[in-house]
Amino acid sequence: MDSHPAATLLAAPETLHPALWRAHQLGRAREAAVRSGFEALDAQLPGGGWPRQALTELLLPHPGVGEMRLLAPALAGMAAAEPPAPRSVMLFDPPAPLCAAALAQLGVDAQRLIVVHGRDGAHGACHLLPSADLLWALEQALKSGQVGAVLAWLPLRLRADALRRLQLAAQSHDGPVFLLRDIEARVRPSPAALRLVLHSAGIDELSLRVLKRRGPALTQPLRLALPPVLAPLPRARAEAARLATAATARARLGPPAGQASLLSLAE
Amino acid sequence: MLWIALHLPALSLESFAATLGTLRHALPLALLQGQRIAAANGVAQQLGVKPSLKRATALALAPQLRFGQADAARATQALRAVAHAALAYTPMVTLDHDAGLPCVLLEVRSSLRYFGGLPGLQQRLRTALAPLGHDVRLASAPTALGASLLARWRPGFEQGEHVTDLKALHERLDAVPVELLGPGRAHHEALQGMGLQCLGDLRWLPRAGLARRFGEALLTDLDRARGDAPDPREALVPEPRFEARVELFERADHSEQLLHGAQLLLAQLVAWAQAQHARVGGFVLAMRHEPRHRGDTNTPAHTELALALAEASNDAQHLQLLLRERLARLPLPAPTLSLRLRCEQLQRGAPPNGELFPTAASAQQGLLRLVERLQARLGPGRVQQPVPCADHRPERGTTWQPALPPVATARRGTPTAAAAQRLTRPVWLLPQPLALPEQQSRPLLDGRPLQLLAGPERIEAGWWDAAHAARDYFIAQAHDGALVWVYRQRLPQLEPAGEGWYLHGRFG
Numbered sequence: 001m002d003s004h005p006a007a008t009l010l011a012a013p014e015t016l017h018p019a020l021w022r023a024h025q026l027g028r029a030r031e032a033a034v035r036s037g038f039e040a041l042d043a044q045l046p047g048g049g050w051p052r053q054a055l056t057e058l059l060l061p062h063p064g065v066g067e068m069r070l071l072a073p074a075l076a077g078m079a080a081a082e083p084p085a086p087r088s089v090m091l092f093d094p095p096a097p098l099c100a101a102a103l104a105q106l107g108v109d110a111q112r113l114i115v116v117h118g119r120d121g122a123h124g125a126c127h128l129l130p131s132a133d134l135l136w137a138l139e140q141a142l143k144s145g146q147v148g149a150v151l152a153w154l155p156l157r158l159r160a161d162a163l164r165r166l167q168l169a170a171q172s173h174d175g176p177v178f179l180l181r182d183i184e185a186r187v188r189p190s191p192a193a194l195r196l197v198l199h200s201a202g203i204d205e206l207s208l209r210v211l212k213r214r215g216p217a218l219t220q221p222l223r224l225a226l227p228p229v230l231a232p233l234p235r236a237r238a239e240a241a242r243l244a245t246a247a248t249a250r251a252r253l254g255p256p257a258g259q260a261s262l263l264s265l266a267e
Numbered sequence: 268m269l270w271i272a273l274h275l276p277a278l279s280l281e282s283f284a285a286t287l288g289t290l291r292h293a294l295p296l297a298l299l300q301g302q303r304i305a306a307a308n309g310v311a312q313q314l315g316v317k318p319s320l321k322r323a324t325a326l327a328l329a330p331q332l333r334f335g336q337a338d339a340a341r342a343t344q345a346l347r348a349v350a351h352a353a354l355a356y357t358p359m360v361t362l363d364h365d366a367g368l369p370c371v372l373l374e375v376r377s378s379l380r381y382f383g384g385l386p387g388l389q390q391r392l393r394t395a396l397a398p399l400g401h402d403v404r405l406a407s408a409p410t411a412l413g414a415s416l417l418a419r420w421r422p423g424f425e426q427g428e429h430v431t432d433l434k435a436l437h438e439r440l441d442a443v444p445v446e447l448l449g450p451g452r453a454h455h456e457a458l459q460g461m462g463l464q465c466l467g468d469l470r471w472l473p474r475a476g477l478a479r480r481f482g483e484a485l486l487t488d489l490d491r492a493r494g495d496a497p498d499p500r501e502a503l504v505p506e507p508r509f510e511a512r513v514e515l516f517e518r519a520d521h522s523e524q525l526l527h528g529a530q531l532l533l534a535q536l537v538a539w540a541q542a543q544h545a546r547v548g549g550f551v552l553a554m555r556h557e558p559r560h561r562g563d564t565n566t567p568a569h570t571e572l573a574l575a576l577a578e579a580s581n582d583a584q585h586l587q588l589l590l591r592e593r594l595a596r597l598p599l600p601a602p603t604l605s606l607r608l609r610c611e612q613l614q615r616g617a618p619p620n621g622e623l624f625p626t627a628a629s630a631q632q633g634l635l636r637l638v639e640r641l642q643a644r645l646g647p648g649r650v651q652q653p654v655p656c657a658d659h660r661p662e663r664g665t666t667w668q669p670a671l672p673p674v675a676t677a678r679r680g681t682p683t684a685a686a687a688q689r690l691t692r693p694v695w696l697l698p699q700p701l702a703l704p705e706q707q708s709r710p711l712l713d714g715r716p717l718q719l720l721a722g723p724e725r726i727e728a729g730w731w732d733a734a735h736a737a738r739d740y741f742i743a744q745a746h747d748g749a750l751v752w753v754y755r756q757r758l759p760q761l762e763p764a765g766e767g768w769y770l771h772g773r774f775g
Contacts, residue, residue: 064773065749068694088634095695099772100655100665102692110653114670116641117649137641146633200748203720229690229742229750229774234721238744241718 021046027214034149034176037073038224045194046214050074050176054193055167059183059211063095063153065198066206067180069106069226071151074176076107078148087148087175090141091115093134095153106227112148116141135162142169142177150177156184167191186211203238204228269379269431270411272363273349273371273392274404274418280306281401282345283335286516286528295329300337344511345401346371348535350503352395354542356382361500363415368447370415372500375407385429398534398583405429408436411500412492416443433494440492441467448492450485457481466492509539509550509610518557518602522594525554525603529590530583532608537583540613546579547586548612556601566601577639577671579614585636592644638670659728660736661696661771691724693752693772700769703753710753710768715746717753727757740771750774 014020021027026046033049035042042048050056060067075089089112091098100110118134134152141147150173158181170177179192186197194213201207204226210218230238275281280298284291295311297304304325307316314329325332346362350371353360359374375388382388389405396403406418407429413436417428420443430436443466445451445458458481463469469477469489478486490496511532519525529552540547552572559566574593580586641650647669656666703710703717710717722741729735738754745751752772 061747062749064693064695064751064775065747066775068775069690087630096773097667097696097698098653098665099661099692099694099696100653101661102690102694103653104655105690105692106694110655110665113653114638115651115653115667116645117651118645133645137645140640141637144633144637146630146637200745200750202748203744203750205748227690228688230721231689234742238718238720 021214024216026216034074035077036070037077038070040222041208041224044210044213044218044222050178051193052175053171053173055163055170055177055179055191057179057181057185057190057192057195057211058198059181059186059195060198061183063180065200066204066226067198070198070206070208070224071178072106072108072227075149076109078112078175086112088112088114088146089149089151090147092138092141092150092152093118093154094151135166139165139169142166142173145172145174147173148175150175151180152178153180156182158185160189164191202242203230203235268374268409268411269376269385269407270409270414271373271375271389271392271405271407272411272414272418273353273373273396274406274415275346275349275369275371275401276404276419277306277308277402278345278369279337279342280308282341283338284308284516285345285400285531286513295332297325297332297334298337299334305337341514342369344535345399348399348511348538349396349401349403351505351535351542352399352538353392354503354505355395355538355544356388356392358502359500360503361411362503363411368419370418372411372415374411385431395538399538400531400534407431408439409433410436410492410494411498412488413440413494416440416447416492419447420444437493441465441470445469448485448488450482450488454481454485505539505542507611509536510607511535512605512607514605515603518604520602522591522597522599525594525606526587526591528606529594529608530587532606533583533586533590536608536610537581537586539610540581543613543615545613545615546581547576547610548579548614549573549575550586550608550610550612552590553607553609554599554603555605555607556599557604559601570597570599570603572597574643575612577642578635579612588640589643592640596644642669659726660734661692661726663729663734664692665696690774693750694775695773697771697773700754700771703768703770705767710743710770712745712751712770717743717745717751719743719753720750723755725757726754738769742774 009016014022014025018028026044028047033045033047033051035049036045045051058067078087078089086109089108091113094115098113098115103110103113116134116137118131118137138150138152141150166177166179183197186195190212192212195211197209197211199207199209199221201223206224206226207221208224209221228235280296283298284296287294291308293310295308295314295316297307297311297316299305299322302322304316304318304320304322306318307325311325311329311332314332316325316329316332320328322334346369350360350362353371353373357373357375357378361372363370363372375385379385379388382391385407392405393403404418406414408414408417409430409432417430417439420428428439430439445463445466445468446455448466451458463472466489469485474486487496491498513528513532515524515528517524519528532552536547536550550573552574554570554572556566556568556570558568572590572593574589576586576589638650650670651667652670654666654668656664658664703712705711706716709719719741720743723739724741725739727737737757739757740752740754743751743753750773751770752774753768753770755768756766
């Protein structure tokens with residue numbers, strides 16, 4: 001009698017449907033998510049990786065904080081041998097020309113990349129508004145369902161219905177969709193299922209704050225070790241130099257700290 | 268032998284109304300031959316408009332009636348398209364232009380088994396003819412003329428008559444009215460006067476007398492229909508180049524209207540290509556414009572739109588999608604009156620195999636179509652693919668070419684190199700190296716000093732061409748912690764901005 005179905009349902013209502021989760025749990029993805037290649041990150045993402053069939057928004061202060069190194073393991077897996085066949089990665093309006101040698105070092109097959117420019121000579125140019133052609137192309141790529149992963153650099157100003165259209169189109173896309181936008185966009189509402197703010201956190205490290213996810217809010221930013229650029233020796237040297245400068249700064253800041261303690265004593 | 272006859276009772280009217288789309292079932296339409304009605308559609312007939320009425324009478328009956336001129340060339344073009352569609356099923360196809368009762372005849376005995384018997388073949392024929400938008404009546408019989416007579420007979424009989432042996436055909440033919448035979452129509456009144464209504468009545472009369480009174484032709488046709496005399500026919504051979512034109516019902520001001528007209532031409536084009544077991548590699552759509560006023564020489568008379576496909580296709584829907592993207596980008600100087608479609612680029616050979624389950628090849632096909640569509644709208648230069656190039660200079664290490672997924676297919680087997688231990692090149696290269704200001708011999712980025720972490724890595728190459736580079740590269744850290752790639756020009760005369768530090772990339 002104690003194992004009454006209604007009782008188990010009341011105890012764990014999230015078993016009713018995969019779209020249900022409780023406020024303290026992480027949401028579950030209907031489809032297996034794409035592994036990000038960073039275990040600490042996978043543990044914090046609903047479904048254990050980058051979501052498929054939904055938008056993922058990455059907000060960065062400027063291009064080059066380590067976003068490509070963050071995405072590279074997932075893209076490499078996509079373009080390598082994921083069943084049933086290797087699939088292409090499409091990039092829309094990247095902020096600068098890509099370097100094929102660097103891509104190869106990250107394990108991404110350049111043959112599987114297709115780069116689409118919304119305007120002529122879009123390399124490096126910063127546009128306030130997305131071109132209609134680019135949004136159209138992005139939507140076509142998502143709707144076709146033939147592309148493995150999609151990365152799109154979208155400008156700050158984007159009509160809410162444009163994002164919503166993309167979210168709807170993404171539902172027929174079997175793979176992750178990354179929208180990379182300026183960090184200013186974090187105050188604007190977005191229908192994306194996952195929103196992350198990226199900051200550089202030192203040499204070959206990335207600090208990642210979860211702005212929105214299907215699950216409880218994450219207060220602490222995650223620190224991820226990216227694929228290294230520096231060899232161990234220069235890195236150790238740079239770390240030592242950083243510690244030394246921090247120590248001198250602390251020594252210089254000593255008197256104000258002492259005054260503060262005195263003030264607190266006086267109170 | 269077994270012949271299938273496709274009779275198109277309203278071919279002339281349908282070929283006129285084809286560009287109207289769904290409106291053609293809602294508007295009363297009539298074709299004029301001289302000053303008399305030659306054909307009228309269902310809506311017009313409900314209003315009382317009948318063939319052979321005078322134009323004025325018809326207008327009095329239905330003031331909203333819209334007229335077109337009967338055009339034999341237009342009807343022939345439509346009939347040819349039907350014949351091309353039929354050529355996909357048998358090599359022996361002939362046209363039967365019996366005045367006003369157009370018919371396409373197919374000899375199908377040898378293809379019956381392949382297409383699953385007579386019912387299966389009929390089903391396929393109906394499906395293949397559907398995009399052309401004609402009302403088709405099917406009949407089959409052991410003789411060509413017999414099949415043609417059966418198809419034209421009994422207008423209300425939708426499924427048509429299907430007889431496979433001569434005995435059954437003879438029975439059916441005896442009841443066929445005489446005016447369906449070509450020579451019988453010429454002598455219609457005389458035959459009526461003699462009380463000869465159907466072919467059976469003719470058969471009982473003495474042949475010599477019949478020949479004397481009505482000519483040999485009537486007897487020959489009767490014998491051919493019954494299978495008593497040989498009936499040699501010449502097989503239709505499709506022309507080596509396709510050319511078709513369509514007059515738009517109204518002048519087209521925007522591309523959506525144009526597309527409607529082009530849809531019909533594309534269906535005809537695909538039928539023509541399929542008749543030759545080939546696929547369309549590209550075509551040219553020419554639009555004839557209406558001059559703004561008489562003597563207007565500024566408006567060009569034609570606009571031509573050439574469309575080439577990355578991979579030849581026979582899919583009318585795909586062709587139409589490509590055309591839609593191209594038309595949307597094409598500025599038209601004036602309203603369009605008529606369209607002409609030309610095609611000479613045919614790709615012969617076996618078509619690619621279809622797939623039952625999604626495989627790598629079908630995914631590749633889907634991607635190719637996507638890229639083709641994007642390139643049709645954006646232009647090939649904006650859908651690109653990086654190609655690694657063996658050059659030490661980073662800005663020359665990557666060349667860009669228009670994306671072509673088949674290239675990727677060829678290299679599918681090569682395993683991708685595993686990720687390297689360490690990244691030595693930045694993912695983002697600036698299109699132009701950015702000159703950095705300098706303070707106490709340290710480079711500044713955004714007003715803050717850069718901290719050099721590793722280097723120098725000397726790259727010196729290109730003394731053999733115009734872009735000589737002699738640089739010392741460093742990996743540096745910006746104030747926010749991001750890593751950048753900077754270099755110092757070793758030979759100041761090589762850089763337009765002179766000596767100093769340059770930002771060349773960001774380790775994204």
